[in-house]
Amino acid sequence: MHEHPAQWWSESEERLRAFIEHAPRKMWISRTDGTVEFFNRKWRSYTGQTVESSARIWRDVVHPEDRPKLEEIRTGAVARNEPYDVQVRLRRASDGAYRWHIGRVAPVHLHGRLIAWIGAATDIDGRIRAETALRESEANFRTMIDAIPQLAWMRDPNDQTAWFNQRWYAYTGTSWEQMQDDGWRTVIHPDHVKAMMDVVQSARAGGEGWEYTTQLRRKDGSYRWFLFREVPIREEARGTVARWFGTGTDIHEQQKAQERQRLMTQEVSHRVKNSLALVASQLALQARAADDDAARDVLMDAYARVQTIASVHDHLWRQYDARVTEISGFLRGLCQKLQETAPEHDVIFTGSRFIVPTDKAVPIGLLVNELVTNALKYAYPEGRGGSIRVNLHGAEDGLILEVIDAGVGVPESFDLFAPTKSLGMRLLVNTIRQLDATASVIRTEPGTKFEIRIPVQGG
Numbered sequence: 304m305h306e307h308p309a310q311w312w313s314e315s316e317e318r319l320r321a322f323i324e325h326a327p328r329k330m331w332i333s334r335t336d337g338t339v340e341f342f343n344r345k346w347r348s349y350t351g352q353t354v355e356s357s358a359r360i361w362r363d364v365v366h367p368e369d370r371p372k373l374e375e376i377r378t379g380a381v382a383r384n385e386p387y388d389v390q391v392r393l394r395r396a397s398d399g400a401y402r403w404h405i406g407r408v409a410p411v412h413l414h415g416r417l418i419a420w421i422g423a424a425t426d427i428d429g430r431i432r433a434e435t436a437l438r439e440s441e442a443n444f445r446t447m448i449d450a451i452p453q454l455a456w457m458r459d460p461n462d463q464t465a466w467f468n469q470r471w472y473a474y475t476g477t478s479w480e481q482m483q484d485d486g487w488r489t490v491i492h493p494d495h496v497k498a499m500m501d502v503v504q505s506a507r508a509g510g511e512g513w514e515y516t517t518q519l520r521r522k523d524g525s526y527r528w529f530l531f532r533e534v535p536i537r538e539e540a541r542g543t544v545a546r547w548f549g550t551g552t553d554i555h556e557q558q559k560a561q562e563r564q565r566l567m568t569q570e571v572s573h574r575v576k577n578s579l580a581l582v583a584s585q586l587a588l589q590a591r592a593a594d595d596d597a598a599r600d601v602l603m604d605a606y607a608r609v610q611t612i613a614s615v616h617d618h619l620w621r622q623y624d625a626r627v628t629e630i631s632g633f634l635r636g637l638c639q640k641l642q643e644t645a646p647e648h649d650v651i652f653t654g655s656r657f658i659v660p661t662d663k664a665v666p667i668g669l670l671v672n673e674l675v676t677n678a679l680k681y682a683y684p685e686g687r688g689g690s691i692r693v694n695l696h697g698a699e700d701g702l703i704l705e706v707i708d709a710g711v712g713v714p715e716s717f718d719l720f721a722p723t724k725s726l727g728m729r730l731l732v733n734t735i736r737q738l739d740a741t742a743s744v745i746r747t748e749p750g751t752k753f754e755i756r757i758p759v760q761g762g
Contacts, residue, residue, distance in 0.1 A: 329393075329404070329424040331361050335417055346424070351396030361422065366392035366401045377408070384410055384417060390431075393424060402428035454519075454529070454551035456487075460544045471551075476522025492518035492526055503533070510535055510544055516558075519551065528558040579613035604676070604727060607644070611637060611672040612665060628664045630657050630702075631695055634671055638693055641672070645679045647688035654695030657702060659759050666734045667704065667757065673731045674706035674753050682710025682750065701759040709750040719744050 320341060323330050329346040333339050339352075339361055347353055350364045365373055369391040380387035386409035392401035408422040448455045448468045455468040465482055472478065475490045488496050495517040506513035512534040518526040533549035583606050590602035614637055631654040642650040659667070675691055683689040694705040719742055720732055735742050738757050745752040 323421075326423070329426075331422050332411075333361065333420040333422065335419065337362075337420075340419065349395055350393065364394045366394070368392075373406075380408070386410065390427070402426055403431040404428070451550075453553075456549050458547045458549075460546065474521060475519070490520045492520070499531075506533075507547070516554070527553060527555040530554045576613050576617045579609055583609040583613060601726070607641075607672060607676055608669065608730075610640070611668050614640065614668065626661055627658050628661050630659045630664055630667060631655060633664060633668065634693065634695060637668055637671055638675070641675050641679070647686070648679055648683070649688075649690040650675060650693070651690060652693045652695075654693075655697065657695065657697065657759075659702070663738065663757070663759060666738050667702075669734050670704065670731065670738075670755060671706065673727055673734070677727060677731075678706065678708040678710065678751075682708040682712075684711065698756065700756075702757045704755040704757060705752055707747065707750065707752040709747075712746050712749060713744060713751050717744060 323332070323341065324343045326343055326345065329349055330343045331339050331346055332341040337360060342350075342352055342361075346361075350361075352361070352364065362370065362373060362377075373389050373391055376387050376389045386407070388405060388407050390403060390405050393404050394401050403426070404424040405427050406422060406424045408420055410417055411419040411421055445466075445468070449470070451468075452470075454471045454474060456471060457466045465479075465484075465487065467479070467482055467487075471482075477486070477490065480486075481489075488500070491499060499515050499517050502513050502515050512532065514530065514532040516528065516530050519529045520526050529551045531549060531551050533547050535544040536546050536548055537543060538545045586602050586606040586609060590599045590606060593599040593602060614633070631652075634654065635652045638650045638652040642648065671693055675693065678691045682691070689709055692705070692707045694703075694707070696703040696705070719728075723729060735755060738755075740755050740757045742756075743754045745754060
């Protein structure tokens with residue numbers, strides 16, 4: 304037997320109402336005039352409305368401030384016979400509180416004729432409040448960042464979207480549109496852009512902060528020195544970089560003061576070097592004029608030592624930072640000068656680049672001067688020529704200095720630290736102690752190797 308169409312329709316309607324009744328969202332069915340025909344249990348529980356209630360229009364539980372917007376959207380959709388969505392606050396019956404919902408309403412047609420409207424409301428209050436709190440937090444953050452006396456910016460992990468505070472725009476005279484993508488590079492001094500970008504990209508690739516000192520163009524076209532710093536802000540849950548936050552601090556006056564100090568230091572070192580060179584030349588003149596061989600040797604030794612100190616100052620005044628020096632370049636030049644005084648010998652230096660404090664450079668230079676001079680005098684007697692190698696190596700706790708000759712070698716009884724009348728040997732020992740170094744004398748058959756271990760922090 305076949306079901307009667309009316310019976311089938313009645314059962315289908317019941318099934319539909321059962322589905323809506325037990326749906327996990329608040330739902331209703333309205334007639335074409337807007338009055339409610341059916342509220343499901345979620346709606347009834349939340350709003351307190353029932354079909355039997357005197358108020359049978361679902362819009363009655365909408366917050367008064369949201370009703371104009373709702374009516375405007377609804378009127379247009381009804382006129383067009385189209386679905387519509389709207390975000391509104393709905394009153395909760397249990398406490399009278401309003402919570403944000405998104406309402407979605409659609410027309411129901413049968414045989415091309417509108418017979419009802421069906422609606423559903425989903426609670427989005429938590430999301431709306433979180434978004435509102437985030438907007439307020441970001442607004443407060445931007446207000447605070449605009450108030451700090453620094454230039455500031457934020458960028459996303461892909462280095463695409465940029466936000467700059469008002470001080471940035473006021474200083475550079477640029478706009479938000481101009482600063483997007485790589486636009487900010489246009490206000491960095493052209494001489495610094497590539498080096499700065501190398502630092503930035505290397506740090507960001509490792510997820511690490513960076514800092515760089517560069518010149519930033521002001522809106523009047525002049526440049527001032529700034530210290531830029533940027534740090535990653537990470538998501539707490541995953542630890543990934545959510546954005547980058549950076550600041551630019553004007554250090555122009557400090558930079559100028561440091562430059563003046565540097566020039567002054569270089570000038571002082573240059574004057575000291577010239578004064579020492581004058582003393583050295585006087586010693587050389589006295590040595591040439593001396594009738595006594597012993598006096599001549601003493602004067603020439605003093606001349607060589609003063610020349611060594613003068614060479615240190617000559618090296619210092621040519622470099623940017625007088626607090627440290629690149630010791631290998633200095634020792635290479637010193638060995639070349641010692642070679643010039645003894646053309647029958649080969650004075651050879653080998654060593655990698657090492658940066659040491661300047662107060663270490665002077666005594667290290669004196670050590671090399673004394674050891675090479677002694678080798679020139681005593682390793683190759685009777686005017687015989689030979690090689691003297693000066694090697695500089697890095698060690699875990701500092702540097703290893705080696706001076707090696709292939710000469711006659713030191714006597715079996717030789718003790719570097721034994722009391723002696725020799726001014727050169729006393730100077731050598733005192734310099735080793737000044738450096739807090741240790742020294743070894745090794746017979747190499749032929750010749751001798753002096754090995755000096757010099758503690759240098761970071762050496």
